Amino acid sequence: MAQEHKLEIFRGRWKFKSNTQKIWGVLVFLTLVTAVEVILGIMKPSSLVHSxxxxxKLLNWIFLILTIVKAYYIAWDFMHLRDExxxxxxxxxxxxxxxxSYLVFILLFEADYIYNVLSDGFISWNF
Structure with missing residues (x-):
């Protein structure tokens, strides 16, 4: 017996009558998030670029957060993680x-070591 798909998004705050309506709703949501990213990328407000x-930069944080939101929502809804x-x-x-997190730790630790060797060690900057 096939399971019925849940026809709500945003944890039940927005409900649809059919799968087609839900797909259009999800498309609109993802399009809006992408449009915000594109508009911010084109305009590059100085208040976000210089802080x-x-x-x-604050603008990069916004891009990172919006990308994670889109990835989370795609996995949550289209990969049906909500039903697992x-x-x-x-x-x-x-x-x-x-x-x-482990990769970032290793990269930062090794980068600091290489910087210290090149600035204080016998090897000079020759790049």
Missing amino acids: HFLGM KSSLRRTIVWTPVFLI
């Missing part, structure tokens, strides 16, 4: 989070 947060058990959802989400 920094945790060593990165919470342990599978956690496995899918936390594994890349852990691996990316």
Whole structure:
């Protein structure tokens, strides 16, 4: 017996009558998020470009967050993660989070070591 797809998005706050309406609703949502990214990329407001947060421009943080929102929503809705058990959802989400965090740690640690060797060691900057 085939399961019925849930016809709501945003955790049940917006409900649709058919799958076709839901697909159009999701398309509109993803299009709006992408349009905001494109508009910000074209305009590049100086208030977002010249202000920094945790060593990165605020505009880049906005791009990063909106991209994660789109990726999360695509996985949640189109890959039907919302219908899976919470342990599978956690496995899918936390594994890349852990691996990316580990990779960033290694890259920063090694970059600091290389910088210290090249600035204080016998090897000079010859790039």
